[in-house]
Each structure stands twice: as C-alpha cells, then as structure tokens.
Amino acid sequence: MEINATLIGQMIAFSIFVWFTMKFVWPALQKAMRARQESISDGLAAAERGRRDLEQAEGKTTEMLQEARSKANEILEQANKRSNELIEEAREAARKEGERQFAQMQAQIEQELNQVKRELRDQVVTLAITGATRVLEREVDAKAHNDLLEDLAKQL
Amino acid sequence: MSENTGISEYIGHHLTNWRVGEGFWAIHADSLAVSVILGSIFCWVFWMVARKATAGVPGGLQTFVELMVEFIDGLVKDTYPGKNPLVAPLALTIFVWVFLMNLMDLVPIDLAPETMHALGWDYFKILPTVNLNITFGLSLSVLGLIIVFSFMYKGPGGYLKEILFHPFDHWALVPFNMVLNIVELLAKPISLSLRLFGNLYAAELIFVLIAAMTLAYGVLEVFTSVGGIFLLIGQIILATIWAIFHILVVPLQAFIFMMLTIVYLSMAAEHH
Numbered sequence: 001m002e003i004n005a006t007l008i009g010q011m012i013a014f015s016i017f018v019w020f021t022m023k024f025v026w027p028a029l030q031k032a033m034r035a036r037q038e039s040i041s042d043g044l045a046a047a048e049r050g051r052r053d054l055e056q057a058e059g060k061t062t063e064m065l066q067e068a069r070s071k072a073n074e075i076l077e078q079a080n081k082r083s084n085e086l087i088e089e090a091r092e093a094a095r096k097e098g099e100r101q102f103a104q105m106q107a108q109i110e111q112e113l114n115q116v117k118r119e120l121r122d123q124v125v126t127l128a129i130t131g132a133t134r135v136l137e138r139e140v141d142a143k144a145h146n147d148l149l150e151d152l153a154k155q156l
Numbered sequence: 157m158s159e160n161t162g163i164s165e166y167i168g169h170h171l172t173n174w175r176v177g178e179g180f181w182a183i184h185a186d187s188l189a190v191s192v193i194l195g196s197i198f199c200w201v202f203w204m205v206a207r208k209a210t211a212g213v214p215g216g217l218q219t220f221v222e223l224m225v226e227f228i229d230g231l232v233k234d235t236y237p238g239k240n241p242l243v244a245p246l247a248l249t250i251f252v253w254v255f256l257m258n259l260m261d262l263v264p265i266d267l268a269p270e271t272m273h274a275l276g277w278d279y280f281k282i283l284p285t286v287n288l289n290i291t292f293g294l295s296l297s298v299l300g301l302i303i304v305f306s307f308m309y310k311g312p313g314g315y316l317k318e319i320l321f322h323p324f325d326h327w328a329l330v331p332f333n334m335v336l337n338i339v340e341l342l343a344k345p346i347s348l349s350l351r352l353f354g355n356l357y358a359a360e361l362i363f364v365l366i367a368a369m370t371l372a373y374g375v376l377e378v379f380t381s382v383g384g385i386f387l388l389i390g391q392i393i394l395a396t397i398w399a400i401f402h403i404l405v406v407p408l409q410a411f412i413f414m415m416l417t418i419v420y421l422s423m424a425a426e427h428h
Contacts, residue, residue: 003289005177006184010191010293017195017253021202022245028206029225035211 125153163368170269170364172279173287186272186280187287194256194284198249224248231415236422243421246301247414250294254352255410257284261359261402265367285356285409291349298417299345305424344420348413355409359402366395 129149173184205221214222228251232244260283272280284290306315319337320330369391370378378384 002182003292004180004182004184006182006188006287006289007293007296009183009188010290011297013188013192013195014249014253014294014297017199018242018246018249020199021249022242025199025202025206026225026241026245026248029202029209029222030229032206032209032211033222033225036214039211 121153125149163371166368166371167361167364169279170265170281170360173281174272174277174279184281184287184289186277186282187284187290190260190282191253191257191284191290194260195249195253198252198256202248202252224252228414232418235415235418237426240421240425242301243418246421247418250417251410251414254285254294254413255407257290258352258356258406258409260284261356261363261406262399265360265363283356283360285352286360288349288353291353292345294352294413295345295349298348298420299341302341302344302420302424305421309425344416348416352409352413355405359398359405362398363395366391366398369394 174186176183176185201217202221205218209218209222225248228248229244232247236243263282268282269280281287306318310318320333322333322337324333370384370387373381373384373387378388
C-alpha cells in the first residue's frame with residue numbers, strides 16, 4: 001500500500017466537511033432541538049398550571065355548593081317559620097273575626113229580641129187598652145190614662 | 157496451477173486502486189471519489205434537515221438526524237471538559253462519514269469493479285477505508301487538532317513543559333520523557349488509522365476469498381455440477397454470515413474512531 005497525494009486530498013475533504021458541519025448543520029439542529037425542548041417544558045408547565053387551576057376551581061365549586069346548600073336550608077327554614085307565623089296569624093284573625101261576628105250576631109239577636117219584646121209589649125198594651133176600652137166602654141179617657149199605661153208597659 | 161493464478165489475479169484485482177498519476181503525487185481516484193461523494197451525501201442530507209429543522213413535530217428523517225446529534229452531543233458532553241464548538245460537529249462528521257465509508261464494505265464484492273470495468277475503468281475499489289491514505293488522512297487531521305488543542309489550552313510553554321517533564325518530573329529524565337511523549341503522540345493517529353484499516357481490510361479480504369470459492373467454475377458449471385452447487389451454497393451461507401457480522405463491525409469501527417478522537421482531544425484540552 002503506497003502513501004500518496006490521496007492522503008492530502010482526504011485531509012482537505014475532511015476539513016471541508018467538518019467546517020461545513022460545524023457551520024451549517026450543527027448549530028441549526030441544536031437550535032431547533034433546544035427550541036423544541038423549551039416548548040415541551042413550557043407545555044408541561046402550562047399543563048401543570050392548568051391542573052392546579054382546575055383543582056382550585058373544583059375546591060371553590062365545592063365551597064360554593066356548600067354555601068348555596070346552607071343558604072337554601074336557611075331560606076327554607078325561614079320560609080317554614082314564616083308560613084307557620086302566617087298560619088298562626090290567620091288562625092288568630094279568623095278567631096277574632098269569628099268572635100266579632102259572634103258578638104255582632106248576639107247584639108243583633110238581642111236587639112231584635114228587644115224590639116220583638118217592645119212590639120209585643122206595645123201590642124199587649126194596645127190589646128189591654130182595647131180590652132179595657134171594651135170593658136169600660138168609652139168611659140176611659142185615653143189621654144188621661146196614657147201615662148199610667150206607659151209606666152205599666154215599662155214595667156212589663 | 158492456472159486455477160491458482162486465476163484466484164490470485166482475482167484477489168489482486170480487487171485489492172488494486174484506480175490510480176491517477178505517478179509517484180507521490182498520484183491519487184487513488186476511486187477511494188477519494190467515493191469518500192468525497194459519501195461525505196457530500198452526509199453533509200447534504202444533514203444540511204437539508206438542518207435547514208428545514210423545526211421545533212415542532214419532527215419528520216422521520218429529522219428524528220433520525222436529531223437522534224444522531226443528541227447521541228453525539230451526549231458523548232461529547234460526558235467526555236470533553238468544557239465547551240468547544242468544534243468537537244461535537246467533528247465527532248458527528250467522523251462517525252457518519254466513516255460509517256458510510258465502511259458501509260461500502262457491504263456492497264456486493266464484484267458489483268463496483270465489474271460495473272466500472274464495463275464503463276472503461278480497469279480497477280475500482282469502492283471501499284475507501286481499506287486505503288491507508290484515507291484512514292491516515294483522517295487520523296493525521298486528528299493529530300493536527302490534538303497538537304492545536306494542546307497549544308490552545310496549555311499554551312506553548314505549558315505544552316513544552318508537559319512534553320519535557322511528564323510523567324517524570326526530573327531534569328535527568330527530560331530526554332526519556334520527550335521520547336515517551338512523542339511516541340505516545342504518534343501512536344494515537346497510527347493506532348486510529350491502522351485499527352480502522354485493519355478491520356476493514358480483513359473484512360474485504362474475507363469477502364474476496366468467499367467470492368473466489370466458485371471462481372474455478374464457469375457461470376453455467378456452478379449450477380450444473382455437484383461440486384459447483386455445493387460450493388455455491390456454502391459461499392452464500394458464509395457470505396451471509398460474514399455480512400451480518402459486519403453490520404456490527406461497520407458502525408462499531410466508526411464509533412471507535414469517533415470516540416477515540418473525542419478522548420484524545422479531551423486529553424489535549426485537560427491540564428495535568
């Protein structure tokens with residue numbers, strides 16, 4: 001095997017290829033790879049952040065749900081209480097109304113009774129006078145005895 | 157007797173380069189051309205990928221190229237102290253280029269010479285790494301870089317001091333140290349290139365010998381005679397096994413060449 005100018009040619013070719021790789025191939029590839037690495041790590045960080053946000057939101061949701069539930073319970077309780085009160089009030093009002101009507105009725109009845117009594121008395125008086133008139137046959141002066149008869153009627 | 161001369165002629169033909177010119181300034185045009193073409197293919201493919209490289213989802217070729225870059229970047233970062241913009245691209249070039257050149261070992265043994273013969277060339281050796289000029293071309297370039305790195309990182313004085321006073325720090329042992337260090341320095345490119353050359357030369361030679369098994373038979377005779385069929389089957393089996401074995405050897409030798417280059421350059425850049 002002889003050593004000849006091929007050696008020099010090979011050395012020149014070698015240096016050209018290495019220079020080319022160093023200048024045009026290596027940096028561009030490294031740059032792209034580093035950029036991808038960064039974007040991947042960014043993506044992972046974003047995913048992590050999203051996960052944490054979701055967790056937080058879930059916690060908040062649970063909290064809000066609990067709050068809403070307790071508020072609803074409170075409202076329900078209040079409504080129950082209010083309805084009880086209303087029922088009580090209504091009952092009271094009905095009772096009072098009933099009593100009032102009862103009293104009114106009683107008063108009316110009494111009044112009617114009194115009127116009936118008076119009418120009856122008047123009629124009795126009239127009847128008595130009529131009777132007396134018949135009995136006395138025009139001898140009794142109606143005017144003279146009117147006061148007396150009225151007293152009598154009052155005593156009835 | 158005529159059969160033997162036929163075989164030796166066949167082997168000799170396979171081991172002869174296509175030479176242009178005479179004496180030292182002659183050029184083994186086949187080795188150099190294949191080597192430059194393969195190096196250009198490497199540069200072109202990697203450049204195409206690098207030009208269109210995106211940070212988004214990479215395509216198949218980009219993934220492959222990035223895998224190589226990642227692999228070599230990892231090796232260089234693990235081995236080489238500090239940062240140097242040259243070492244990693246150098247390692248990548250050596251690995252892929254030597255790999256591609258070694259891969260020519262798996263081209264069917266008669267394909268290139270016969271094709272080129274039909275086109276008018278007398279000799280054509282397609283495997284560049286069985287040419288000492290090629291392997292020494294690589295390793296002497298590496299030697300040059302070792303010396304440059306030593307000067308750069310240690311300074312001329314520091315490097316001279318290391319040559320004279322390392323490993324034995326005594327005035328009386330200066331000549332001994334000098335011889336030792338120079339031998340060590342020169343052993344690096346020699347071992348690099350001879351290892352690659354030897355491995356591929358042996359591989360090529362065995363392929364040639366396997367191919368020569370049925371040389372005594374004519375094309376028709378191989379298929380018609382019992383001995384011919386027997387040898388043909390044996391030849392196919394042996395060539396297959398040897399080729400499979402070289403699927404391992406081809407990248408391994410490329411890797412060793414690259415790795416040792418990184419190690420030598422690291423040693424040059426390190427302070428003792």
